[in-house]
Amino acid sequence: MQEKIYYIAGMHCASCELLIEKRVLKEKGVKAADASLGNGTLRVECDGRMPRTNELNTWFQSDGYTFSETKQVEKKEPWLYVVEGKGIQMDMHILKKKIVILAQVAAVFFVLYLIERSGIAQYVSLSEQSSLGVFFLFGLVAGASSCAALVGGILLSLSKNWNDRYGYDASMGKKMVPHFYFHGGRLFAYTLFGGVLGSIGKAVGLGNVTIFATITILVSGVMLLIGLQMAGVKWAERCQIRMPKFITRRIAGTQQTAGNQLPFAIGAGTVLLPCGFTLIAQGIALTSGSAVQGAMMLGMFVFGTMIPLLFIGMATVKGSKNPKRGRIFSFYAGIVLVIFAAYNINGQFNVLGIPSVSDVFAKASVTDRTNIKVVRNPQGVQVVTMIAKGFEYTFTSPSTIQAGVPTTLLVDNQGMQGCGISLSARGLINGFVQLQPGQNTIDLGSPKKGTYKITCAMGMVAPITLHIQ
Numbered sequence: 030m031q032e033k034i035y036y037i038a039g040m041h042c043a044s045c046e047l048l049i050e051k052r053v054l055k056e057k058g059v060k061a062a063d064a065s066l067g068n069g070t071l072r073v074e075c076d077g078r079m080p081r082t083n084e085l086n087t088w089f090q091s092d093g094y095t096f097s098e099t100k101q102v103e104k105k106e107p108w109l110y111v112v113e114g115k116g117i118q119m120d121m122h123i124l125k126k127k128i129v130i131l132a133q134v135a136a137v138f139f140v141l142y143l144i145e146r147s148g149i150a151q152y153v154s155l156s157e158q159s160s161l162g163v164f165f166l167f168g169l170v171a172g173a174s175s176c177a178a179l180v181g182g183i184l185l186s187l188s189k190n191w192n193d194r195y196g197y198d199a200s201m202g203k204k205m206v207p208h209f210y211f212h213g214g215r216l217f218a219y220t221l222f223g224g225v226l227g228s229i230g231k232a233v234g235l236g237n238v239t240i241f242a243t244i245t246i247l248v249s250g251v252m253l254l255i256g257l258q259m260a261g262v263k264w265a266e267r268c269q270i271r272m273p274k275f276i277t278r279r280i281a282g283t284q285q286t287a288g289n290q291l292p293f294a295i296g297a298g299t300v301l302l303p304c305g306f307t308l309i310a311q312g313i314a315l316t317s318g319s320a321v322q323g324a325m326m327l328g329m330f331v332f333g334t335m336i337p338l339l340f341i342g343m344a345t346v347k348g349s350k351n352p353k354r355g356r357i358f359s360f361y362a363g364i365v366l367v368i369f370a371a372y373n374i375n376g377q378f379n380v381l382g383i384p385s386v387s388d389v390f391a392k393a394s395v396t397d398r399t400n401i402k403v404v405r406n407p408q409g410v411q412v413v414t415m416i417a418k419g420f421e422y423t424f425t426s427p428s429t430i431q432a433g434v435p436t437t438l439l440v441d442n443q444g445m446q447g448c449g450i451s452l453s454a455r456g457l458i459n460g461f462v463q464l465q466p467g468q469n470t471i472d473l474g475s476p477k478k479g480t481y482k483i484t485c486a487m488g489m490v491a492p493i494t495l496h497i498q
Contacts, residue, residue: 030060033079035071037064039094052088056080071096161329167310168333180299183248184211184338188345191292201343207292208342212335214296220328222300226315227323238455242377242488244301249377253370259363376488382455382481387492403430411436413473413495415483417445417452417464422483422493429496432478438471440464451486457495461486 040046046064049071053062058077064070073079085096172180191207257265300307310330314323378385404412404426411434414426430436440452442464452462457473476497484492 030074030076031079032072032074035073035082035085035096035098036100037069037071037094037096039092040064040066040069045094048092049089049094053080053085069100161325164310164326164329165333168330169336170333171307171330172334172337180334180338183295183299184208184341188342205342208339210290210292211296212338214293215299215331215335216328217293218297218300219331220324222311223314223327224320224324226311226327227317228320238380238453238460241301241486242380242455245377246374249370249373253367253374256363256365256367256370260360260367261363372489373487376484379482379484379488379492380453380455380486385488385492387488390491403427406437409435412439413437414439414441415493416441416443417449418443420446420449420490422449422490424493428494429498430476432497433475435475436473438473440469440471442466442469447489448485448487449490452483453486453488454481454483454495457481457483 037049040049046066049064050062053059053071053073056075058075059073059080060076061072061074063072065072071085082096082098086094089096188208191204254265254268258268307330310327314326317323317326375385375387379387404414406412411430412426413428413430413436414424415438416423416425417440425441438457442450444466445464450464452458452464452471456479457476458471462469462471478497481495481497482492483495484490
């Protein structure tokens with residue numbers, strides 16, 4: 030039995046490994062083939078003639094892989110270089126490619142920005158009297174807007190591993206199976222949770238801001254790593270998060286449903302993630318006072334989110350049909366995933382009240398630039414007032430108040446949209462407050478000295494800061 034190591038250039042995911050291994054194993058005498066993305070190698074065991082490198086290159090020419098018997102050093106072409114007598118020169122071809130990539134990434138940012146700022150949530154509002162059809166529409170809006178950044182980002186990162194399990198030659202129907210299990214888990218968990226909320230009539234773990242934010246940051250950290258891997262960042266590719274190869278090989282070569290319990294469980298686990306839309310639906314299910322009604326409310330809500338999320342799943346499957354298309358799709362999907370992860374992490378920093386990128390762009394309170402005094406009612410209670418409108422919070426009273434004095438926060442909801450309806454202020458407010466139309470009175474007790482951020486449950490509304498001295 031002979032063994033030989035070949036070096037490969039052009040692999041970008043575990044599906045590449047499966048594709049190469051399955052093709053090489055078809056050759057007479059080949060007993061084992063083990064491709065490694067991390068090492069960029071192919072190990073072959075054979076009891077006959079070993080494949081030649083020129084044969085390997087011919088077999089995989091259309092897939093973009095290059096084989097050699099020595100380690101290949103990637104040549105990086107500089108787009109700026111110095112020519113004697115001419116000074117600094119610029120490679121316009123490379124520069125053009127970089128500009129096109131930047132433009133496409135910028136387009137992704139712009140589309141996500143438009144979705145967030147579109148205000149589509151204002152056209153669907155929920156109450157205890159809302160029909161189940163309205164809950165479905167609310168879920169549809171959630172799946173296409175801010176919730177897509179969290180659950181859609183998770184789905185996008187998981188899809189990479191699910192596609193890798195089956196390889197390039199699997200049908201779309203086969204590759205979509207884990208997606209259906211994922212959404213089945215969501216539907217099961219949300220319906221069950223809605224029934225629990227409706228039956229007991231009180232929040233079940235809905236109010237722990239720190240736990241929710243920590244879970245989201247951890248999940249987003251994994252999303253960030255996978256996004257960097259998909260975008261081709263070399264150091265990230267060495268930290269592969271994947272199933273053992275003996276499992277992926279077995280799944281890729283059979284019709285068994287082994288391993289689909291995990292997508293179901295992950296889908297069910299998303300019930301713990303703090304999407305503002307979800308919290309609103311959960312809060313209404315809580316007040317329904319009926320297990321059946323609460324279950325149907327959340328069931329229809331999550332059923333609505335499935336439609337846009339399934340489109341994300343189908344896009345990932347379409348983009349992984351062959352190595353060349355998969356390589357291109359993987360790059361742009363990775364960029365989107367990195368954006369989602371950074372967006373979520375920044376938002377949860379806002380929720381936790383710690384420094385974030387949002388602070389750089391925060392507008393100073395108008396009231397802090399005047400001599401307006403803090404208002405106190407006849408009982409000596411400090412009154413802080415603010416307006417919630419569109420997708421923004423604005424103070425209408427001084428944002429600097431005195432510590433140790435009973436304080437009330439009055440929020441005038443003039444049409445707040447999306448997750449902004451779920452107000453968060455860690456250290457000032459226990460849990461999240463669901464804003465009702467019109468005036469909302471929130472007792473802050475006698476707050477301690479400190480600086481407190483007021484934002485939404487997802488941290489996506491630009492935070493405003495209350496200073497207590």
